[in-house]
Amino acid sequence: MSRSRSRSRCWLVGILILVVRVLGGNGYPSEDLVVNLPGQPKVDFNQYAGYVDIDSNHGRSLFYYFVEAAFHPHNKPLTLWLNGGPGCSSIGGGAFTELGPFFPKGDGRGLRRNSKSWNKASNLLFVESPAGVGWSYSNTTSDYNAGDASTANDMYLFMLKWYEKFPSYRSRELFLTGESYAGHYIPQLTNALLDHNARSTGFKFNIKGVAATKISVGVDVCMSFERRFYFNLPEVQKALHANRTKLPYSWSMCSQVLNYSETDGNINILPILKRIVQNHIPIWIFSGDQDSVVPLLGSRMLIRELAHELHLKVTVPYGAWFHKGQVGGWVTEYGNSLTFATVRGAAHMVPYSQPSRALHLFTSFLRATRLPNTTGPSILH
Missing domain, CATH: 1.20.5 (Single alpha-helices involved in coiled-coils or other helix-helix interfaces)
Incomplete structure (x- = not known):
């Protein structure tokens, strides 16, 4: 040679x-790979965390935490989860309290495994939205005056730019989920993605399902002390590539700087849900049957009203669904595209209060399979 x-x-x-x-x-x-969180148990899946710059002129950036599926992540869909508030953190809530792979230990200095993490079924993406929540920030103070429209637009821009970081997910099945005020966030984000798909001659979002725990007004429950203590440890922020601008306030579950519109909670979400169903995207609304924040009867009535407007007939009459030989909750379905389900024994934060039943429900949602109406073998053990 x-x-x-x-x-x-x-x-x-x-x-x-x-x-x-x-x-x-x-x-x-x-640069976004999380090598090892302080006190983290050993795992075989990858984690990523960092910022997506939404508006370089304003200096507005949203913080995200992304967890690959525990098994065969390349064959699993992508699920976005948002907490509500408005103004509460999806990292502190969904990721590290409800459905992510870890919970902080009681001393706030380490982590323990969540045996019912939703990353058993999907790759999971959590975003602190809008700017002013958690570690998401803006260098323009007026950006902290937010509402549903600006939040949806920022999340739309976030998704486009996040796909630039993770291009292999552009064609992956996308499920949009959340709880509490995310019953506003998720449908309006889906609406923005559908607007993109309608005008785009190239890339289109591969939306396969929408699920939320509410479609009316409510407030998230505050997280406990150890979450706040853990996320304010300098070594934790360094490991997560968080707080890069050294914010003048500490991380908290719900924002103290965000000024969110007090009237947007009254926006009627039903027309947006109607459009989503008409685009052949299934919607699941689920609720804990012990939720004192958002009573399930109100959500059930709104779903019934939506089904009536869409001329959808009942395909599954309201009845019990089962998990591990016990009643997991109650469910009804309209026209194979609109499902309302309760989770027995669950409070406002369904995955936290009933993790096994919530994981069963989530897996059925991803697979587009009905919740079982018999006490046969469970979909998950």
Whole structure:
């Protein structure tokens, strides 16, 4: 082999090594890879966290935490989860209290595994939205005056830019989920994504389902002390690539700087839900039967009203569904595209208060399978 050819090959190898290092080996941003959270149990899946810049002129950026599925992540869908409030953190709530892979230990200095994490069934994406929530921020103070429209638009921009970081997920099935005031966030974000799909001649969001715990007004329950203590540890923020601008306030579950519209809670979400169903995207509304914040009867009545407007007939009469030989809750379905389900024994934060039943419900939602109406073998053990 000539010296010039050998040198060319060395250059090629060097370039390939550089590309692998820059992209993290799988096309994902290595700078966002979470190598190891303080006190974290050993796991076989990857975690990523960092910022997506929404508006460079205003200096507005949203913080995200992304967890790959525990098994075969390349064959699993992507699920976005948002907490509500408005103004409460999806990282402190969904990711580290309800359905993510870890819970903080009682001392606030370590983590323990969540055996019923939803990353058993899907890749999970959590976003602190809007700016002013958690570690998401803006260098323009007026951006902290937010409402449903600006929040939906920022999340739409976030999704576009997040896909630039994780391009292999652009074609992946996308499920949009959340709880409490996310009953406003998720439908309005879905509406923005549908607007994009309608006008785009190229990339389109591959939306496969929408699920939320409410479609009326409510407030999230505050998280406990150990979450706040853990997320304010400097070593935790460093591991998560968080708080890069050294915010003048500590991380808290619900924002003290956000000024969210007090009237947007009255926005009628039913027309948006109607459009989603008409685009052949199934909607699941689920509720804890012990939820004192958002009583299930109100949600059930709104779903019935929506089904009536869409001329959808009852395909599954309201009745019990089962999990592990016990009643998991009650469910009714309209026209194979609109489902209302309760989770027995669950409070406002369904995945936290009934993790096993919530994981069963979530897996059925992803697979587009009906919740079982017999006491046969469970979908998950």
